[in-house]
Amino acid sequence: MVVRVVLADDEAVVRAGVRMILSADPGIEVVAEAGDGRSLVELVRVHRPDVALVDVRMPGLDGLAAVPELRRVAPDTAVLIMTAFGEDTAIARALGDGAAGFLLKTGDPREFLLGVRAVAEGAAYLSPRVASRVIDGITGDRLARSAAARDRIGALTGREREVLGLLGAGLSNAEIARRLHLAEGSVKTYVSTILGRLGVRNRVQAAILAHEAGLAARS
Incomplete structure (x- = not known):
């Protein structure tokens, strides 16, 4: 099975880097790219990918606001959030809205392959380096x-x-x-x-x- 991915980040250099990482796995295909949340939602609606790999910070409609929209237009598409340290509250919101998990943008590149594969197969994926912080923040x-x-x-x-x-x-x-x-x-x-x-x-x-x-x- 080839996992089809729509990739969204407002920085072209980041998209290029992530696409390069994902291309290392012949079983993963980036079918479209978006630089903002509105374009992302439309591309996901059209392509119905297995995974939407989404940055938190984007113009227009940011990644967090896009999550419920993506779940509405393509409920079978797993939403995987890309984040950085210091955004625990934002990630808690994304998980609550139906995201399948999150990756640390500065983490091990192999996590992108593991994360995309995991959520495409129906599992949750929390980046190991920050999973405990997110869970602690949610649990209060x-x-x-x-x-x-x-x-x-x-x-x-x-x-x-x-x-x-x-x-x-x-x-x-x-x-x-x-x-x-x-x-x-x-x-x-x-x-x-x-x-x-x-x-x-x-x-x-x-x-x-x-x-x-x-x-x-x-x-």
């Missing part, structure tokens, strides 16, 4: 939220907790299926049921809840 009062998270997952069956824990560890549906010796279709059903039971909008929010409840650490 960690003890109180941890207790609340444990209460929320109490509604899940044992198998659903296993799936949630592996989802929180960043595994894709295919990886979860292999780990639990299930059909991938069964995992998709479990994930859909888990999202509904927990009242969360996407895999990233479920992954954060798994971390808060201590499930991902045990997976």
Whole structure:
């Protein structure tokens, strides 16, 4: 499977660099590029890529404001945010609006390949160097939220907790299926049921809840 990507950043030199990184993987194709949020939304609507790789700061419609628009026009396109240090609040907003994860722009170039592949396969991807900071920022009062998270997952069956824990560890549906010796279709059903039971909008929010409840650490 070739992963089709629409790339958005207002700096042409950044787009060129990211395109070069992605071109190292013959299974990833950049099908279009945008320099602003409005163009991004239109290109995603037309091309329906597997992944939209989006910078936070762009003119007109910035990357954060673009996330809900992208989810509306192309719900099957995974939105992967590119960010820098010091933008934890912005990233929390993007995740809450349905982004599949984020990459650190100054991080290891291999993370771009890993991140694009992961979200295209239905997994969440949080850049390892800043994942803990983002989760800490979202959780706020960690003890109180941890207790609340444990209460929320109490509604899940044992198998659903296993799936949630592996989802929180960043595994894709295919990886979860292999780990639990299930059909991938069964995992998709479990994930859909888990999202509904927990009242969360996407895999990233479920992954954060798994971390808060201590499930991902045990997976």
